[in-house]
Amino acid sequence: MPTIGIKKVVLDEYMDKVLTEKEWEALCFEYGLELDEVTSEKASVEKEKGAKSSEKLSEEEVYKIELPANRYDLLCVEGLTRALLIFEETMKPPTYKLTKPAKMERLVVKDHTNGGKLSMDKRPFVVAAILRDVTITQEAYNSFIDLQDKLHQNIGRKRTLVSMGTHDLDTVTGPFEYRFMEQKDIVFRALNQAEEMDATKLLEVFQKDTNMKQYVPIIGSDPNQPYPVILDSKSTVMSMPPMINSDKSKITLNTKNIFIEITATDLTKAKVTLDTLCALFSQYCKEPFTVEPVEVVMPDGSVHVYPELSYRTETVRVEQINKKIGIDLSAERMASLLTKMSLESTVIEGTNTLSVVIPPTRHDILHECDIAEDVGVAFGFNNIEHKLPEAHTVGAPLPMNKFTDLLRINLAMIGWTEALNFALCSKDDLTSKLRLDEKDEFSKNGVEIANPKTQEFQVARTNLLSGLLKTLASNRDMALPLRLFEIQDVVLRDDSNEEVGARNERRLAAVYMHKAAGFEIIHGFLDRVMELIGIAYGVDKKGYYIREDNCPTYFSGRCAAIVGPNDVVLGRMGILHPEVLTAFGLTLPVSALEINIEPLL
Numbered sequence: 284m285p286t287i288g289i290k291k292v293v294l295d296e297y298m299d300k301v302l303t304e305k306e307w308e309a310l311c312f313e314y315g316l317e318l319d320e321v322t323s324e325k326a327s328v329e330k331e332k333g334a335k336s337s338e339k340l341s342e343e344e345v346y347k348i349e350l351p352a353n354r355y356d357l358l359c360v361e362g363l364t365r366a367l368l369i370f371e372e373t374m375k376p377p378t379y380k381l382t383k384p385a386k387m388e389r390l391v392v393k394d395h396t397n398g399g400k401l402s403m404d405k406r407p408f409v410v411a412a413i414l415r416d417v418t419i420t421q422e423a424y425n426s427f428i429d430l431q432d433k434l435h436q437n438i439g440r441k442r443t444l445v446s447m448g449t450h451d452l453d454t455v456t457g458p459f460e461y462r463f464m465e466q467k468d469i470v471f472r473a474l475n476q477a478e479e480m481d482a483t484k485l486l487e488v489f490q491k492d493t494n495m496k497q498y499v500p501i502i503g504s505d506p507n508q509p510y511p512v513i514l515d516s517k518s519t520v521m522s523m524p525p526m527i528n529s530d531k532s533k534i535t536l537n538t539k540n541i542f543i544e545i546t547a548t549d550l551t552k553a554k555v556t557l558d559t560l561c562a563l564f565s566q567y568c569k570e571p572f573t574v575e576p577v578e579v580v581m582p583d584g585s586v587h588v589y590p591e592l593s594y595r596t597e598t599v600r601v602e603q604i605n606k607k608i609g610i611d612l613s614a615e616r617m618a619s620l621l622t623k624m625s626l627e628s629t630v631i632e633g634t635n636t637l638s639v640v641i642p643p644t645r646h647d648i649l650h651e652c653d654i655a656e657d658v659g660v661a662f663g664f665n666n667i668e669h670k671l672p673e674a675h676t677v678g679a680p681l682p683m684n685k686f687t688d689l690l691r692i693n694l695a696m697i698g699w700t701e702a703l704n705f706a707l708c709s710k711d712d713l714t715s716k717l718r719l720d721e722k723d724e725f726s727k728n729g730v731e732i733a734n735p736k737t738q739e740f741q742v743a744r745t746n747l748l749s750g751l752l753k754t755l756a757s758n759r760d761m762a763l764p765l766r767l768f769e770i771q772d773v774v775l776r777d778d779s780n781e782e783v784g785a786r787n788e789r790r791l792a793a794v795y796m797h798k799a800a801g802f803e804i805i806h807g808f809l810d811r812v813m814e815l816i817g818i819a820y821g822v823d824k825k826g827y828y829i830r831e832d833n834c835p836t837y838f839s840g841r842c843a844a845i846v847g848p849n850d851v852v853l854g855r856m857g858i859l860h861p862e863v864l865t866a867f868g869l870t871l872p873v874s875a876l877e878i879n880i881e882p883l884l
Contacts, residue, residue, distance in 0.1 A: 285352060285437055286319055287429075289360045291344035293422050297364035311348060314370055315660040316357075320347040355438060355559045356644040359430040361423075362563045369625050370661070376625050377572045379562050379592045379643055387578050387588075388413060390513075390544065393462035394582040405502060406511055406524065408550040409461045410557045410589040411577035413452060414541040416569035424536055427564055434556055442498055445547045445556050446525030448513060450532035452540035455515040461546065463509040471520035473527040482510050482523060489526065501525055513544050542577075557590045558643045592643045597654065601635045604655045609667055612658070620661035626654065683789055686884050687770050690791070693815050699766040699793065699808070704750030706774070707732065707740040712749040716866035718835035728775045730785045743774035743785070747792035748836075748877050752859075752867040755796055759869065764797035768808075770880070790854070792877040800872040802841060805856050809845065809876055816883050824849050829856070836863055837875075845878055854878035 295301045302310065308318040323342045348363070356362040368374035390411045419427070431447055439445035466482035473485055480488070483506050489495040502510055502525070513521045522528040524546040534541060543560055547553035561574045568574075579587045601614045612620070618628035618637050626648070627640045641648045648654060659667070680688075691701055713729070714721040730743040744750065747769050754767060772787040780786055791812065795804045806829075810820070819826045825848055832844035834855055842857035856876035864873060 285358065285433060286347050286349050287358060287360075287363070287433070288322075288345045288347045289363070290422075291321075291346055293360055294346060294364065296422075297360055298368065307346060310367060310371075313663065314367060315351070317349040318346060319349045321345070322347065351647070352437065353647040355434065355555065355646065356563065358433040358437070358559075359426045359563055361426060361566060362559075362644070365563075365566075366625060370623050372623060376622070376627055376642065377566075379565065380573050381590070381592060382415070382570075382573050382575050384575050387576065388542075389458035389578045389580060391458060391460050391580045392582055393460055406546050406548055408547045408553050409544060409579060410547075410550075410553045410587075411459075411542065411544045411579060412557055412561050412590045413575035413577060414543070414561065414565055414568055415573075415575050416539060417541055417564075417567045418569075419536060419538070419567050421536060423564075423567060424534070427534075430560070430563065434559065438552055438556055442525035443501055444549055445545060445552050447543065447545040447556060447560065448522035448524060448528045449534055449560075450521055450528065450542045450544070451534050451538045452542040453538075454532045455519060455521055455542070456517055458516055459521070459542075459544070460514045461511065461544075462514065463511050465509055466506060469510060469512055469520060469523060471523075472530045473523075474530050474533060476530065485523075485527070495526070498526055511546060513546075554589065554591060555646045558592055558646070561590050561592065562642075562644045590643075594643065595641050597639045597641060597648070597651070598631070599637050599639055599651050599654050601637060603651065604658055607652065607655045608659045608662070609670065610659075610662060612662070617658055620658055621654065623661045624657040626657060683881065683884055686880075687789060690812070690815065690880070691768075691770050694768055694770075694812070697811060699768045702751055702754045702767045702769045703771070704744075704747070704754060704769060705740070706744055706772070707735075708742065708744050708749060709738050710741050712753070713742065713745055716752075717746075717749060717863055718860060730774050730776055745773050745775060746877060747771060747773060747790050748794070748875055749867075751792055751794045751875070752863070752869065752873070755794060755873065756868045759796075759871075763871070764795060764800070766793070766795050768793040788879055789881050790877060791880050792875070794873055794875045796869070796871050796873045798871060800858065800874045802856075802858055802874060805874040805876045809856060809878075818848065818883065827853075832857075836860060845876075847878075847882055849882075851882045853880075853882065 294307070304318075304321055311318045322345050350357045357366060365374070365377075369376050388411075390409060392409060427449070431449065435442050435446065466486075469482035470479055472479045476485070476488070486499055489499055502508070510523060512523050515521060519531065520529050521532050522544065532542075543557065545553045545557050547556075562572070565572045565574050574590060574592060576588045576590065579589055581587065601612070601617055604617065605611055614630040614635055614637060618630055621628040621637070621639055625642060625645060628637045630636075631638050639654055695701060710721065710729075710731075713719070728745045732741055732743070735741045751767050751769055755765060758765065768791065770789070770791045772789055774785055775788055776784065777786040778784060793805065793808050795808070813820070813827055820828060822828045827845065827847045829843040829845055832842045832855055833839070834842050834857075836859065837855065837857035838860050842855060844855055845853045847853045854877045857874065859873045859875055864870070
């Protein structure tokens with residue numbers, strides 16, 4: 284959930300009234316938001332970086348408000364206060380319009396072929412718009428820059444999907460071009476740089492910059508690879524997306540006309556981002572809420588006009604929305620509530636349905652359920668009457684979950700402590716640390732995470748044993764002996780499952796660490812488990828027994844396979860190999876057991 288921080292005085296200015304902290308908290312709650320924290324710039328930096336870093340910062344109150352991730356229209360003070368004023372019915376929802384300029388600016392997309400490969404395929408989409416005759420203050424300027432950063436991180440996924448550039452239109456000359464160029468030919472002075480550089484040298488500088496180095500790999504780091512640029516008619520570089528804008532076309536407080544360009548790998552996200560920027564900041568235009576369109580000419584000759592700022596109408600059934608929420612509102616009352624949520628609504632004459640107009644700021648409205656949610660927010664979820672369910676049903680736990688709960692209670696009663704470990708772990712925990720071959724073991728059963736954030740969460744666990752050994756390592760200073768068990772699911776690859784390609788398997792694992800961790804201890808644990816389940820020892824089809832086994836994880840000659848009813852091999856137990864103990868940082872003997880309990884149900 285994104286959080287925005289806005290100065291209290293700025294909020295009061297845009298709301299045209301002064302609200303106390305409690306009043307702000309109540310207003311946010313009524314609108315379905317949360318006032319997360321009241322702090323200051325100085326306090327925030329001091330908390331993160333220490334007192335020295337915050338000495339010159341302001342102590343003005345800053346309200347941090349938590350927002351829904353899909354409400355891009357609330358990511359700045361302009362959008363947030365506008366929505367709240369409409370909610371309080373002190374402002375009508377604005378109408379966003381496109382102007383008709385005498386001469387429309389053009390942005391021409393040029394193909395660039397490099398070695399037979401079409402470079403434009405890497406970031407093929409571009410959209411643009413112009414805000415004319417704007418008047419911006421320092422606070423508005425800060426908000427504009429901050430909104431771009433929020434959109435880059437949110438819908439843009441750290442600029443990988445969408446990146447935007449904003450320029451002072453009076454410093455450049457149209458028509459504009461979007462093309463890929465050789466790095467040595469891209470020469471300009473980038474924002475916050477002291478001199479002109481070509482793209483190759485600029486990227487070298489950015490690779491050492493804490494804030495910018497994360498964006499270098501988006502297009503690629505090959506010095507022979509062409510890079511995207513936005514040029515004006517005089518071949519002046521305006522920006523090199525998704526990296527940086529030119530210092531020449533930067534926006535200042537004196538800027539009167541803003542040219543916005545957005546490049547993307549996804550056209551829909553580009554249009555949503557452009558609509559959001561234009562709708563929120565067109566209020567600073569001489570004629571508020573108007574935007575000048577730009578023609579985008581694609582390489583195939585097709586011409587598209589952006590932004591679209593399109594409105595659409597949805598028809599919803601009052602009865603169905605009432606049923607979804609559990610209320611009983613009239614059509615007129617529901618239409619009034621939706622209008623408060625910036626969704627202007629009217630009752631269709633002679634019917635019990637509503638015509639709901641979705642503005643270009645509400646890209647989060649995809650379905651009737653989204654409209655129902657807004658009705659619930661405007662009505663107040665706390666105002667919904669609590670009722671007993673009308674349907675008479677009898678719920679029951681899944682048999683496997685009930686079986687697991689009963690088993691874990693009884694194992695705790697005999698003196699073993701339950702552990703709860705992460706379902707994700709590193710590949711080494713499952714393979715090399717357990718003396719198992721990665722190709723043989725993990726390629727058969729393992730499910731790997733496509734984009735792991737850390738090495739500790741590379742794969743879904745295929746056993747419980749490694750997690751218990753890490754728990755022992757973290758608690759080796761505890762009094763001995765240590766008796767731990769865990770009953771949870773492991774994730775195994777299953778090509779027969781067409782939907783997800785994997786399945787869960789419920790397992791029981793236990794470890795016993797002591798100066799003399801003998802085979803008999805873990806064997807006794809197994810016998811007690813089987814006794815609780817009601818399975819007798821025996822080599823017939825109905826009982827369980829153990830037989831000699833050989834697994835690299837266990838000490839040679841101290842490993843046994845556990846065979847259950849119908850001769851199903853449930854798992855293994857034994858004394859762990861010294862190399863396994865060393866890999867997990869353990870210095871005392873450990874006996875262990877791990878079995879699949881699903882066949883025992």
